[in-house]
């Protein structure tokens with residue numbers, strides 16, 4: 001369904017019982033809420049409420065009308081929670097969604113009762129990383145959204161999965177090439193100029209699940225372990241034989257860890 005927040009139209013899926021524990025899952029780049037389809041199915045079958053928005057300018061959500069920072073995505077999520085009358089939720093972020101989760105923790109930590117950080121990192125971009133985002137923005141303008149697909153697809157899945165799961169590969173290709181290039185440019189620039197969130201880690205007060213992919217070249221298990229070590233109440237898991245996109249590449253293993261965590265924090 002579509003909701004209007006901060007005068008722009010956001011597409012969200014809101015599934016499961018309205019009275020159940022709400023879990024908000026934020027997608028990565030250059031993806032949309034569909035990356036969570038396996039988690040939506042499993043979590044709603046276990047009677048959780050799962051809310052998966054398309055971040056502004058991605059998926060079916062409207063394009064921003066001017067430059068944005070990650071704070072804008074975070075403000076949209078808080079406005080979405082207000083509109084859905086959700087005072088407090090479990091917050092999950094995958095990669096870029098994790099960067100947005102950090103922005104949310106800085107703004108309104110009291111609105112989140114637990115945290116899931118999948119294949120993400122707290123640090124800001126290095127100067128070289130920032131330069132690469134600029135190159136990505138330029139090639140998105142030049143070649144369209146296939147520029148992001150070509151750069152990301154080889155990193156999202158292991159070579160083995162790409163060879164063995166052509167259906168998943170073509171599903172991801174379709175999602176990525178259907179993106180508005182302009183929305184991806186906004187996201188690239190917002191990520192390039194995001195602040196370092198490392199200082200937040202030791203102050204996270206809520207139970208936190210950290211999930212890494214064994215073969216993830218973007219947010220390696222080492223990066224993720226070091227992040228988990230700094231979060232007081234964290235659990236750290238590595239998904240075997242997975243690259244970056246753990247929720248979609250190894251949904252069964254991912255969901256087992258996720259359900260175990262959610263059961264462990266049940267009041």
Ligand code: MLT
Pocket residue numbers: 027028029030094095096097191218244
């Ligand atoms: C993502 O999966 O969201 C991206 O890898 C994040 C990034 O480019 O830093």
